Amino acid sequence: MSILSHTAGARPSTGQRAERVRRPALRPTVALSALVLLLALAWALAPGLFTGYSPTASSTEALQSPSAAHWFGTDATGRDVFARVVHGASHSITAALIAVAVGLVVGTTIGAIAGTVGGAVEETLMRGVDVLLAIPGLLLSLSVVILLGFGTTNAAIAVGITSIATFARLSRSRVIAVRQSEYVEAAFGSGGTLPSILWRHILPNSAAPVTALAALQLGSAILQISTLGFLGYGAPPPTPEWGLLIAEGRDYVATAWWLTLLPGLVVAAVVLSTNRLSTALGKGEQA
Amino acid sequence: MSVPPLLQITDLSITYRTRRATVEAVRGIDLSVARGQVTALVGESGSGKSSAAQAAIGLLPENGRITGGSIALTGQDGSREELVSLPEHAWRGLRGTRIGLIPQDPTSSLDPVRTIGASVAEPLRIHGWHDRERITARVHELLDRVGLDDPALRARQYPHELSGGMRQRVLIAAALALDPDLLIADEPTSALDVTVQATVLDLIDELRDSTGAGVLLITHDLAVAADRADQLVVMRGGRIEESGPGAAVLAAPTAEYTRTLLDDAPSLRQGVDRRPRRPEPGQAPLVRVRELRQEFPRPGSAPFVAVDGICFDIAPGTTHALVGESGSGKTTTGRAIAGFRRPTAGSIEVDRTEVTALGGGRALRDFRSTVQLVHQNPFGSLDPRQSIAAILEEPLRNTRRGSRSQRRSAALHHLELVSLPPEVASRRPRELSGGQRQRVAIARALILQPELVVLDEAVSALDVTVQAQILRLLARLQDELGLTYLLISHDLAVVRQVADTVSVLRRGRPVEAGPVERVLEGPHHEYTQALLAAIPGAGRQADQLHPEAVPAS
Numbered sequence: 115m116s117i118l119s120h121t122a123g124a125r126p127s128t129g130q131r132a133e134r135v136r137r138p139a140l141r142p143t144v145a146l147s148a149l150v151l152l153l154a155l156a157w158a159l160a161p162g163l164f165t166g167y168s169p170t171a172s173s174t175e176a177l178q179s180p181s182a183a184h185w186f187g188t189d190a191t192g193r194d195v196f197a198r199v200v201h202g203a204s205h206s207i208t209a210a211l212i213a214v215a216v217g218l219v220v221g222t223t224i225g226a227i228a229g230t231v232g233g234a235v236e237e238t239l240m241r242g243v244d245v246l247l248a249i250p251g252l253l254l255s256l257s258v259v260i261l262l263g264f265g266t267t268n269a270a271i272a273v274g275i276t277s278i279a280t281f282a283r284l285s286r287s288r289v290i291a292v293r294q295s296e297y298v299e300a301a302f303g304s305g306g307t308l309p310s311i312l313w314r315h316i317l318p319n320s321a322a323p324v325t326a327l328a329a330l331q332l333g334s335a336i337l338q339i340s341t342l343g344f345l346g347y348g349a350p351p352p353t354p355e356w357g358l359l360i361a362e363g364r365d366y367v368a369t370a371w372w373l374t375l376l377p378g379l380v381v382a383a384v385v386l387s388t389n390r391l392s393t394a395l396g397k398g399e400q401a
Numbered sequence: 402m403s404v405p406p407l408l409q410i411t412d413l414s415i416t417y418r419t420r421r422a423t424v425e426a427v428r429g430i431d432l433s434v435a436r437g438q439v440t441a442l443v444g445e446s447g448s449g450k451s452s453a454a455q456a457a458i459g460l461l462p463e464n465g466r467i468t469g470g471s472i473a474l475t476g477q478d479g480s481r482e483e484l485v486s487l488p489e490h491a492w493r494g495l496r497g498t499r500i501g502l503i504p505q506d507p508t509s510s511l512d513p514v515r516t517i518g519a520s521v522a523e524p525l526r527i528h529g530w531h532d533r534e535r536i537t538a539r540v541h542e543l544l545d546r547v548g549l550d551d552p553a554l555r556a557r558q559y560p561h562e563l564s565g566g567m568r569q570r571v572l573i574a575a576a577l578a579l580d581p582d583l584l585i586a587d588e589p590t591s592a593l594d595v596t597v598q599a600t601v602l603d604l605i606d607e608l609r610d611s612t613g614a615g616v617l618l619i620t621h622d623l624a625v626a627a628d629r630a631d632q633l634v635v636m637r638g639g640r641i642e643e644s645g646p647g648a649a650v651l652a653a654p655t656a657e658y659t660r661t662l663l664d665d666a667p668s669l670r671q672g673v674d675r676r677p678r679r680p681e682p683g684q685a686p687l688v689r690v691r692e693l694r695q696e697f698p699r700p701g702s703a704p705f706v707a708v709d710g711i712c713f714d715i716a717p718g719t720t721h722a723l724v725g726e727s728g729s730g731k732t733t734t735g736r737a738i739a740g741f742r743r744p745t746a747g748s749i750e751v752d753r754t755e756v757t758a759l760g761g762g763r764a765l766r767d768f769r770s771t772v773q774l775v776h777q778n779p780f781g782s783l784d785p786r787q788s789i790a791a792i793l794e795e796p797l798r799n800t801r802r803g804s805r806s807q808r809r810s811a812a813l814h815h816l817e818l819v820s821l822p823p824e825v826a827s828r829r830p831r832e833l834s835g836g837q838r839q840r841v842a843i844a845r846a847l848i849l850q851p852e853l854v855v856l857d858e859a860v861s862a863l864d865v866t867v868q869a870q871i872l873r874l875l876a877r878l879q880d881e882l883g884l885t886y887l888l889i890s891h892d893l894a895v896v897r898q899v900a901d902t903v904s905v906l907r908r909g910r911p912v913e914a915g916p917v918e919r920v921l922e923g924p925h926h927e928y929t930q931a932l933l934a935a936i937p938g939a940g941r942q943a944d945q946l947h948p949e950a951v952p953a954s
Contacts (some may be wrong), residue, residue, distance in 0.1 A: 140439065162799050255485075287618075295781055296778060296781040296782040297781065297782050297783055297784040299774075299776075299782075300774070300782050300783075300845070301743075301795065301799075301865075303739065303741070303769055303773065303774050304769060304773070304795060304796030304800075304845065304849060305766040305769040305770065305796060305799040305800045305849070306766075306799045307766070307797070307799070310798075310799065313796070314787075318786050318915065319784065319785070319786060320422075349850045398701050
């Protein structure tokens with residue numbers, strides 16, 4: 115520590131740069147993760163560019179193994195699996211974004227209010243969050259889906275609700291830490307009102323770890339939505355949703371491995387990428 | 402000299418590799434530490450003094466490299482060992498046994514989940530002590546030797562149960578565990594109160610006498626070095642500016658920089674040119690504090706009384722100082738006056754406003770324009786995400802003063818007022834040094850044109866040179882703007898420089914108050930006397946008053 119401040123003191127500009135020597139964005143694994151996510155996003159936005167086959171109409175013979183014409187093979191009704199994965203991206207990614215948005219907005223609001231107001235309000239909110247946290251995630255999302263009805267959006271909301279507690283607790287702890295900082299006191303001391311200080315100081319300085327968590331949640335939301343799809347609580351067939359794809363291929367594991375394995379690998383790659391990016395975000399903030 | 406010194410550093414150079422450039426931190430320095438003597442290495446932050454010390458114990462950071470020179474350690478039997486490019490396993494045998502390190506920050510240098518005894522015993526275990534009873538006995542002996550009462554009890558306690566001074570003693574005990582020949586003390590007291598600082602330095606002195614170890618003392622405060630050093634080495638920018646016997650260097654400094662350091666050390670010289678202010682007779686005081694009492698509730702026991710029975714007045718345009726050790730209630734008082742915490746009882750009147758009656762909301766926010774607080778730590782008091790211009794404009798936005806362009810020009814004007822260049826406006830706090838940040842914090846406090854500025858240890862976290870600059874700035878601003886200051890400090894040397902009246906607090910109660918000259922020149926209370934005696938360089942100052950006391954060599 116003393117050495118860092120030391121060199122920084124001697125040559126402020128070089129010391130400044132020294133802190134950023136290991137920029138996470140430049141690491142190859144991070145670049146690869148970003149590439150995977152960009153590809154998935156491109157699939158979601160313009161699936162037509164990546165495959166000429168229809169995701170729902172059968173185009174050729176059933177249960178063909180992967181080939182140059184059908185990269186991921188075909189399923190039991192002769193649909194191109196690669197086309198279904200590409201078109202499924204929009205369902206899975208939109209659903210994941212909805213899920214994260216629900217968790218982020220509701221959770222951060224609860225956490226920020228609890229952290230700033232304190233007292234009985236904080237107690238009530240955080241005990242409510244504890245209750246959410248006490249119910250196993252899958253059970254909670256299944257119950258919510260049953261209440262709301264089946265479908266991709268409802269499954270997404272259900273998954274989002276399970277992440278509210280995590281967001282609320284994280285943002286509350288950050289807000290409390292920032293609230294006690296001297297610059298917040300100085301802002302009060304110069305005549306600031308609570309809302310303006312919340313907006314100008316507390317939220318921006320609490321945002322970094324919450325952003326990292328949101329990126330992390332994106333991956334696990336894809337996974338959870340696929341789980342719900344696999345269990346039949348998500349989009350109804352023949353929607354090409356990733357979890358549903360794997361569920362449909364389950365019956366043919368012994369004869370047609372590609373039906374489960376290849377879409378499964380895609381899901382795994384996307385989830386791992388979001389994980390890697392999230393840690394990079396977190397580390398970048400620390401440096 | 403026929404006997405080679407304990408530690409001999411010759412022509413040592415150290416560079417740091419960063420991504421863009423190589424920084425030369427140390428450029429060819431020579432110094433030596435003799436057995437049983439103290440060599441003090443003095444310089445501001447960035448002078449390379451810590452790098453030199455880290456090289457001497459083989460703990461340079463990974464990107465640091467010794468590019469030239471030699472470091473030689475002479476054993477008791479006269480054997481000479483070259484430390485540069487020593488392999489790591491050989492270092493492990495040396496650290497602790499022959500070279501001990503007393504680290505800078507006692508609050509973070511002890512493992513919070515281990516007992517004091519375990520921390521002190523660690524070097525013993527590392528170096529092959531296995532007999533548990535022998536270790537315990539040695540730990541108790543060490544704790545006793547560094548002046549901790551009831552060593553058996555202390556050994557079972559955890560760091561959080563000990564005060565800062567006690568923790569520093571524990572670290573010294575751990576450094577002494579294996580009777581090293583050389584002790585390296587890296588700013589051992591910079592994080593401590595003056596009174597504690599004095600006792601810790603006395604302890605190091607006394608241990609050097611009794612064990613015959615050599616001490617390399619690293620400090621930014623020439624006054625600290627002045628009292629203790631046999632040899633004095635002044636560093637700046639990686640080079641040695643001046644070195645020689647301590648008394649000779651102080652009595653007749655040859656380097657320009659040494660003279661600056663001497664002038665800046667608040668305890669050695671009157672570095673701030675300031676005209677003392679006298680309140681005009683019959684003038685109403687700006688601040689009236691009467692019978693202030695502040696309690697903090699404690700679950701399960703009687704409330705803790707932080708402050709009780711504080712009374713003082715501050716005349717407009719003068720500086721009043723609140724002095725005391727940590728825990729004396731001076732910060733609590735300052736915060737109550739600035740309206741951050743409502744006191745339990747008593748009255749505070751600032752500019753004919755009763756602060757304790759302000760409910761909050763509108764009235765309190767309006768009052769903020771009258772009193773501003775400057776925090777101790779310039780690293781924590783500025784929002785890291787805002788630009789300096791945004792930080793300065795914020796108080797004006799909060800109070801809805803001026804248009805956008807008027808606010809911008811006010812910010813630039815106040816940067817100029819605190820002697821910062823206008824291009825600082827677009828920077829972020831992390832791009833500024835500690836002194837520059839503190840200037841920004843002062844500018845932010847002044848932008849609302851307050852009557853009273855509460856300076857809560859506003860210069861304590863700064864190097865002496867920067868501290869002197871800030872004190873001069875504060876004196877100039879008081880002249881130009883007619884400000885009234887409430888200065889909170891543990892350092893009587895600083896108080897003597899800039900204050901007109903002073904209240905000495907001890908454990909929340911006032912012990913002595915009055916004009917600075919009267920309280921500091923002829924203190925009646927023993928506590929004030931103790932605080933005065935603890936000022937580093939106090940003895941040296943007496944020497945300067947009586948030049949014949951300085952040894953001729």
